[in-house]
Amino acid sequence: MRALFFRDLALALRAGGGFGLGLAFFLIVVVLVPFSVGPQSALLTQIAPGVLWLGALLACLLSLDRLLAVDWEDGALDLLATSPLPLEGIVAVKAAAHWVTTGLPLVLAAPVLGVLLNLAPSGYGVLVFSLALGTPALSMIGAFGAALTVGIKRGGLLLSLLVLPLYVPTLIFGAEAARRAAEGLDPVTPLLLLAGITLAVLAAMPFAAGAVLRVNLR
Amino acid sequence: MSLWEYANPVKFLRLSERVQPWLWWGAGICLVVGLVWGFFFTPDDFRQGSTVKIIYLHVPSALMAINAWFMMLVASLIWIVRRHHVSALAARAAAPVGIVMTLIALFTGAIWGQPMWGTWWAWDPRLTSFLILFLFYLGYVALWEAIEDPDTAADLTSILCLVGTVFAVLSRYAVLFWNQGLHQGASLSLDKEENVADVFYFPLLVCIGGFVLLFLALVLYRTGTEIRVRRTRALMARETRGAPLQAEEA
Numbered sequence: 001m002r003a004l005f006f007r008d009l010a011l012a013l014r015a016g017g018g019f020g021l022g023l024a025f026f027l028i029v030v031v032l033v034p035f036s037v038g039p040q041s042a043l044l045t046q047i048a049p050g051v052l053w054l055g056a057l058l059a060c061l062l063s064l065d066r067l068l069a070v071d072w073e074d075g076a077l078d079l080l081a082t083s084p085l086p087l088e089g090i091v092a093v094k095a096a097a098h099w100v101t102t103g104l105p106l107v108l109a110a111p112v113l114g115v116l117l118n119l120a121p122s123g124y125g126v127l128v129f130s131l132a133l134g135t136p137a138l139s140m141i142g143a144f145g146a147a148l149t150v151g152i153k154r155g156g157l158l159l160s161l162l163v164l165p166l167y168v169p170t171l172i173f174g175a176e177a178a179r180r181a182a183e184g185l186d187p188v189t190p191l192l193l194l195a196g197i198t199l200a201v202l203a204a205m206p207f208a209a210g211a212v213l214r215v216n217l218r
Numbered sequence: 219m220s221l222w223e224y225a226n227p228v229k230f231l232r233l234s235e236r237v238q239p240w241l242w243w244g245a246g247i248c249l250v251v252g253l254v255w256g257f258f259f260t261p262d263d264f265r266q267g268s269t270v271k272i273i274y275l276h277v278p279s280a281l282m283a284i285n286a287w288f289m290m291l292v293a294s295l296i297w298i299v300r301r302h303h304v305s306a307l308a309a310r311a312a313a314p315v316g317i318v319m320t321l322i323a324l325f326t327g328a329i330w331g332q333p334m335w336g337t338w339w340a341w342d343p344r345l346t347s348f349l350i351l352f353l354f355y356l357g358y359v360a361l362w363e364a365i366e367d368p369d370t371a372a373d374l375t376s377i378l379c380l381v382g383t384v385f386a387v388l389s390r391y392a393v394l395f396w397n398q399g400l401h402q403g404a405s406l407s408l409d410k411e412e413n414v415a416d417v418f419y420f421p422l423l424v425c426i427g428g429f430v431l432l433f434l435a436l437v438l439y440r441t442g443t444e445i446r447v448r449r450t451r452a453l454m455a456r457e458t459r460g461a462p463l464q465a466e467e468a
Contacts, residue, residue, distance in 0.1 A: 144381065148374055152364050161360055162378065165353040166385045169392040176396060193395070197388070208381050215373040 001085060001093055008097035011070075022059040022102045023109055029055040030113045041118045048117035049127060049178035055113070056106045056131055057138060057167055063102050064142040064163065065149075065156045067094060068213075072150045081217050088210030095136075095143035095206075103135030123182030130187070130194060134174040137198040141166045144209040151216045169197055225302035227445050234438040241435035248428030256421035272330045274422060278429035280323035283351065286316030286433065290358070291383050294376030304441065306372035307448070309379065310362055311440035315433060317355045324348055343393045344401040350389045354382045368448065 033051050034044060068091075071077040080090050110131050111124050119127065145163035149155035177190035224230045256274035263270035293309035296302060327345065328338045339345065361378055365371035 148361065148378060149364075151370070155364065158357075158360055158364050161353075162357040165350055165357060165389075166381070168350055169385065169388045172389075172392040172396045190395070193392075205381075208377055212374060212377050215370055215377075218370070 001089060004080070004085070004090065005093050005097055008094060009100060012097065012101040020105070022063045023105045025062050026055045026059040026106055026109060027113065029058060030116055033117065044118045045120055045182075048114060048119040049123055049182050050175045051117060052110055052114060052119070052127060053131070053171060053175040053178060056110065056135065057171055059106055060102055060135060060138045060142060061160055061163060063098065064146050065159055067098050067143055067146040068150045069146070078217065086210065087213050088206040091143050091147060091209040091213060092140070092206040095140045098143065099136050099139040103139050107131045107135060120182040122184055123178055126181030126187045126191070127178040130174045130177040130191060133191065133194050133198055134170050137170050137201040138167060140201050140205045141170070144205050144212065147209040147212040147216065150213070170194065173197065222300070222302070225300070225304055227304055230304050231442055231445060234442055238435055238438055241431050241438065245428050245431035245435055248424050248431060252421050252424030252428050256418070256425060260417050260421060266334060269330055269333055270418070272326050273418065274425045276323055276326040276330065277422060278426045279319045279326065280348070281426060282429050282433050283316055283319035283323050283348070286312050286319060287351065287355070287383070287386070289437070290316070290379050294379040297372055297376050303372075303448075304445065306376065307444040308437060308441045309376065310372075311444055312437050313355055313359050313362070315436050315440070317352065317359065319433070320348060320352045320355060324352070341397055342401045343390075343397055346393045346397070347386075347390045350393070351386055354386055358382065
């Protein structure tokens, strides 16, 4: 399990293009927002938490189609399936590697991009915390979507169509927590709900993803 | 004699063909009676004027949009547990009907909302969760369309239906948390004293009955079509596999 985790990390780091691409995408989305809505800092302050959450979510989505597809194409997934590790575990480990290579950099970059969007000073801590809480759920749900579409050629668009509605609750609570903190309100309730969603997703989703993968490998 | 007997496509088709005329006629009569009664023989509302009458399309279609998803959920569960092909095909057949019902509910709501709320659309929890339900339907149908092998497609879509149900319910409550409501409470409920006034209530019940029958008829019809499509495909596959053999014989 650990070997698989480090293998995925190493592949993501060395392959070039995979790692950091999500981060660059996040940056570009955030840079494009002032161009589209105008540079008034009051307006940007108001929408900053939501835009940062949306950007992180889209950046997370962008890298999902490579999550399982690479191993599917070269047959590594078949080998992994015959290993003693259950498929549920394999999916969970791959989601964890995806989070470390995509989610974690997004969390760390968010405050810097918050400066670009003139985020209110009270919002930074909770924004980072809510992203750190929410992105593991995004990775795990995404792994389920990737497992669903792994056998489909050019399933990228379908993957987004399937995964984005599933992201709705996470986005609502995450962005709500960041928004409340930025406006000086108490963000504890949405944070607790967000943590609940993440824990439930981490506990239950590997089984759904494993079942789906088993069907696809049949 | 058990319900599972109808997992046999032949028996299912025989039953569905015997029931369908009744359903079509029942749906037609209920809808005509309910809509005519509702549109022309009920008074205008004190405040809403004649716009209140859109309730006869809006409430039944919204009800069926949700019930169609539940039907798909049950059918998916039956497919996962007992692996009856008819069940998977019924779930597939119900999805587009559910999409249309969702669209009818959204559009009639918009038409009513424009004069009453002063806006076509508001990010109200009910409206938003319906839009999300619509997205779930789209994803479900798209996944069916994308996969060639029918059994794989049935397996994957039924798991998506289960997961989607959990997240649709979750979204419903998340959305409640996210924004305050503009939409009125439920028009009908079993445990509430106060429903819509009786003049509107009875034609509404007839309309709901009509929509339920129409939904059942459509789903049975479409399931029958799906079964026949699959049978045709199997026959054609057998033909093409048989062709070289015949050539050798000749």
